[in-house]
Amino acid sequence: VTVQLVRAGGRSIDVEAEAAEDARLVAGAAAGDRRMFAALYRRHLDATVARLTRMIGPVAERDDLVQQIFLDVHRALPRFRGEARFTTFLHRIVVNVAYEHLERVRRRAGRTRSFDAGDLDAIVAPDASPEARARHRQELARVFARLDELSPKRRVAFVLVAVEGMALAEAAAVLGASPDAVKQRVREARLELVAAAHEQKEPS
Amino acid sequence: MTTSDERAEEIDREIVEPLQRARVGLDDLGAARLAAGIEAALDRAAAAPAPGGQRRAVRVAGLVLGIGAAAAVAVVAVRHAGRPAVVASPAPGATSAPGSTPTVAAGPRAPALLAPYVYSGAGADAQTLDATGRLVVPAGARVRAAIGTRVRLTLVGPGAVSVVDPAPADGGIELLVERGRLFVDYDGRGGGILRVRSPGAVTTVVGTLFSVEALDEGTRVAVARGRVRTEAVGTMHTIVAGTAWSATAGALDPIPADVAEALADHDASPPPPVGEYGIMRIDPGPSAAGAPALDGRALAGLPIVARVPAGSHVLDGAGGRLRLDVGGGSTVRVDRASELWSARAPAPRRTALADDGTRSAEDAYLAAEAAMRDGTREQARRALEAVVARDPGGAHGEAALLDLARLALEGGDAARARRHLARLPDPVRDRGLAEAAHHLRCRVEVTLGDDPAAAACLLAFRHRYPRSSHDAEALAVLASVTRACAAARPLLEEYLRAYPRGPFAADARQRLDGCASRSAP
Numbered sequence: 001v002t003v004q005l006v007r008a009g010g011r012s013i014d015v016e017a018e019a020a021e022d023a024r025l026v027a028g029a030a031a032g033d034r035r036m037f038a039a040l041y042r043r044h045l046d047a048t049v050a051r052l053t054r055m056i057g058p059v060a061e062r063d064d065l066v067q068q069i070f071l072d073v074h075r076a077l078p079r080f081r082g083e084a085r086f087t088t089f090l091h092r093i094v095v096n097v098a099y100e101h102l103e104r105v106r107r108r109a110g111r112t113r114s115f116d117a118g119d120l121d122a123i124v125a126p127d128a129s130p131e132a133r134a135r136h137r138q139e140l141a142r143v144f145a146r147l148d149e150l151s152p153k154r155r156v157a158f159v160l161v162a163v164e165g166m167a168l169a170e171a172a173a174v175l176g177a178s179p180d181a182v183k184q185r186v187r188e189a190r191l192e193l194v195a196a197a198h199e200q201k202e203p204s
Numbered sequence: 205m206t207t208s209d210e211r212a213e214e215i216d217r218e219i220v221e222p223l224q225r226a227r228v229g230l231d232d233l234g235a236a237r238l239a240a241g242i243e244a245a246l247d248r249a250a251a252a253p254a255p256g257g258q259r260r261a262v263r264v265a266g267l268v269l270g271i272g273a274a275a276a277v278a279v280v281a282v283r284h285a286g287r288p289a290v291v292a293s294p295a296p297g298a299t300s301a302p303g304s305t306p307t308v309a310a311g312p313r314a315p316a317l318l319a320p321y322v323y324s325g326a327g328a329d330a331q332t333l334d335a336t337g338r339l340v341v342p343a344g345a346r347v348r349a350a351i352g353t354r355v356r357l358t359l360v361g362p363g364a365v366s367v368v369d370p371a372p373a374d375g376g377i378e379l380l381v382e383r384g385r386l387f388v389d390y391d392g393r394g395g396g397i398l399r400v401r402s403p404g405a406v407t408t409v410v411g412t413l414f415s416v417e418a419l420d421e422g423t424r425v426a427v428a429r430g431r432v433r434t435e436a437v438g439t440m441h442t443i444v445a446g447t448a449w450s451a452t453a454g455a456l457d458p459i460p461a462d463v464a465e466a467l468a469d470h471d472a473s474p475p476p477p478v479g480e481y482g483i484m485r486i487d488p489g490p491s492a493a494g495a496p497a498l499d500g501r502a503l504a505g506l507p508i509v510a511r512v513p514a515g516s517h518v519l520d521g522a523g524g525r526l527r528l529d530v531g532g533g534s535t536v537r538v539d540r541a542s543e544l545w546s547a548r549a550p551a552p553r554r555t556a557l558a559d560d561g562t563r564s565a566e567d568a569y570l571a572a573e574a575a576m577r578d579g580t581r582e583q584a585r586r587a588l589e590a591v592v593a594r595d596p597g598g599a600h601g602e603a604a605l606l607d608l609a610r611l612a613l614e615g616g617d618a619a620r621a622r623r624h625l626a627r628l629p630d631p632v633r634d635r636g637l638a639e640a641a642h643h644l645r646c647r648v649e650v651t652l653g654d655d656p657a658a659a660a661c662l663l664a665f666r667h668r669y670p671r672s673s674h675d676a677e678a679l680a681v682l683a684s685v686t687r688a689c690a691a692a693r694p695l696l697e698e699y700l701r702a703y704p705r706g707p708f709a710a711d712a713r714q715r716l717d718g719c720a721s722r723s724a725p
Contacts, residue, residue, distance in 0.1 A: 042235075050229045070245075143219050
């Protein structure tokens with residue numbers, strides 16, 4: 001048995017042990033044990049919220065979408081055969097929910113939205129100085145405005161790979177695409193973001 | 205350095221790094237809140253079997269809660285729940301007849317229907333309670349209606365409101381206020397957004413209590429809880445709790461007193477009946493006597509026609525009191541000749557306190573109620589224990605346990621109250637009692653001084669019942685049992701935002717000042 005140790009936020013994680021614990025909880029939850037399912041979602045709640053927030057921003061519907069993710073997981077568990085890690089299975093659902101939300105927003109608004117200071121205040125570092133918080137809020141407002149210009153597919157791929165540092169192979173498994181396709185989406189996203197930035201700096 | 209490297213660095217600096225630095229995870233409070241929300245969502249999904257594993261099925265899962273509740277249960281629920289969960293009669297796209305279980309239509313999304321459940325004022329008759337796509341009320345009249353389980357509204361005439369058809373593809377609901385004053389509470393937890401169009405404005409809501417008035421001088425929007433966004437003349441306005449925006453002022457002002465009063469009235473009004481119901485119609489009496497009260501709640505504006513849960517009700521009028529037995533699917537009419545308007549009307553039958561061993565659970569509960577009202581605490585306790593013994597696990601038994609816990613707490617025995625509550629399932633089966641039971645559990649933990657248990661209980665309560673009339677108190681108590689300033693500060697700030705003139709506002713400001721001075725260098 002190969003035990004992988006990954007540094008995450010300054011602590012070591014035994015990936016195999018984590019996966020084994022997930023598998024135990026999944027088996028119990030799939031058999032209808034609500035406590036097992038509660039333990040499962042509590043383990044993954046923080047990472048799920050973080051990933052979803054990076055993809056869609058601190059939108060008002062975020063908590064509802066998180067609930068939807070875990071309801072989808074709960075419903076799909078009996079069909080989860082364990083071919084992939086539970087985290088991959090979960091991230092697929094997160095990505096699907098994010099896609100649907102981003103598509104819905106595009107269809108509905110047909111233009112970019114903006115977050116107000118209250119929305120963004122929730123995701124800036126709470127212990128920074130007021131000036132640093134204001135600066136970070138402005139940066140994030142710009143970040144989400146520029147991400148809003150990307151297609152949902154490119155946006156999600158870009159966040160997974162460029163922001164979260166996910167390996168292409170893993171991102172491909174989560175996105176249900178080939179590694180080459182994911183690489184291409186990230187590249188196109190970068191080009192689009194650069195072009196948009198230059199357009200803003202040098203208006204014709 | 206090549207141009208492409210520079211570009212990559214630029215993207216990293218401007219996009220990737222700020223996003224990596226963002227605090228996108230959850231703090232303990234946020235995690236507990238979300239976990240409670242997921243639990244509640246799982247409860248809702250479990251209460252309404254979702255066919256075929258389709259997402260749409262989950263979205264409508266909350267629409268058919270508690271349909272099988274018996275009439276007696278509904279009576280107990282109305283009697284006990286401080287603010288029962290909002291449940292409606294026909295759901296959008298649903299068909300139901302009195303006494304039957306509504307079924308959700310399959311296939312393309314059907315337009316939502318406005319299902320009136322109380323109409324008061326000129327023109328009140330049974331037809332005014334028919335589900336419709338457009339409601340019109342004349343001056344002086346008022347109608348309360350539901351759209352599924354998520355929207356409950358009061359339209360004050362002269363007014364007209366309609367559901368925009370086709371429904372938005374995003375699963376939301378869109379209303380058009382042509383004229384009149386519309387007071388709405390919307391539960392957005394099931395997903396989807398409510399949009400309200402009015403002259404010159406579009407208001408977008410995720411979940412809140414608010415009003416949209418289409419007045420002669422233009423649209424006015426006021427928010428009592430949560431916040432909404434209103435777009436008018438290409439500008440987006442965010443309207444937060446306690447404020448109102450109007451097209452004429454073009455700015456945010458405190459909510460006018462009459463609007464605040466109307467919002468509070470809407471919020472406190474009983475929800476539509478669950479399960480079997482009948483129609484009650486009351487015409488004015490021969491003299492200009494005051495409005496009657498049904499089960500202790502005043503009925504404004506006669507004539508009135510309303511859906512009421514099947515079962516026994518007490519109607520108090522100017523001249524006396526009537527016991528109103530409403531059968532499922534039946535219509536009960538109280539007209540000018542009714543005993544209600546006569547001083548000689550007999551008082552309702554009082555149930556004897558003594559248990560003759562043959563009473564039904566409902567009769568036993570009525571006896572216990574009489575004991576709580578007229579007898580000693582010990583008599584009440586014995587009568588309630590008799591109900592629990594007669595109806596263990598049933599609606600009356602649950603209600604009796606709740607009353608036992610309440611009596612114990614009022615008597616200063618919080619430990620005993622906790623033991624009574626421990627005998628109740630969590631959540632209780634009777635949804636009408638669930639909020640009251642949860643609130644009492646939290647009060648018990650607070651009284652016992654178990655701060656972590658109280659905080660967890662209050663967090664879950666606020667998540668499960670965000671529109672509760674106990675919310676202000678729950679938030680204030682949650683802040684007070686949260687000892688650390690860092691954790692308490694957002695709660696105190698939330699309290700002051702939501703209830704700037706609330707009973708705990710002064711305390712909240714004082715504590716915030718204390719926290720600020722402690723953290724100052």
